[in-house]
Amino acid sequence: MACRITELVLDSRDPERLAEFWCEVLGYVVLDRYEGSIEIGPEEGFGGLQPTLILSPTDNPKTGQLPLHIDVNPTDRDQDAELERLLSIGARPADVGQTGEESWHVLADPEGNEFCLLRRRLNG
Template sequence: MACRISELVLECRDPELLAQFWCNVLDFVVLDRELQPDGTVGEVEIGAADGFGGRQPTIILSRNDDPATAKPRLHIDVNATDRDQDAELERLLALGARPADVGQTGDEQWHVLADPEGNAFCLLKARLPAV
């Protein structure tokens, strides 16, 4: 028996903003919100419509107002499911992603992007079937 990734947690300044962005990117929905005692959103959990424990891990966007101190060691890679890489790149840029420079040469088969809070992610070349 092995483990399975059930959730990814991303600390961020604005969970609602990133939830909207990543829901649009991944065709996810908001599954849950947790409010802090002052009424502000502390966490937003997003995922596929089948929810936690489904075929894909959920993403928890957890408020953290502390300044980021270092580049994260983990990033998300995404693949288009219904269009080619160039068309998906245009869609992601229209949603608010922006090109990011992490030292790539320009010869890579992927695009490095940043979400609205600057978290790097990659758009890979291969098209994958939708799950």
């Protein structure tokens, strides 16, 4: 038997704001709040095929280019429309040395955590 990823933990100055942002990005809901941390995930809750995200409070989160980052794919629209939506909810372009020829967009969430919007569209 092997392991699978069930949770991703992201340190945050403002877990409420990041929970709101990532719920909007991923179509997640708030599952739990505990000692300042907020766990968000799919409506069916913890243990499903998709990992949950735990936004953990800290006064000094690491930001920018982290050793691990999140990639997202549009599920119900093309990449350009999804890029426009993500920018409208608080994402901003991030420069990590792209050439401009990439098929993905590098963005940052409201606290500066980088993530990529990939091109292919997945079925919801």
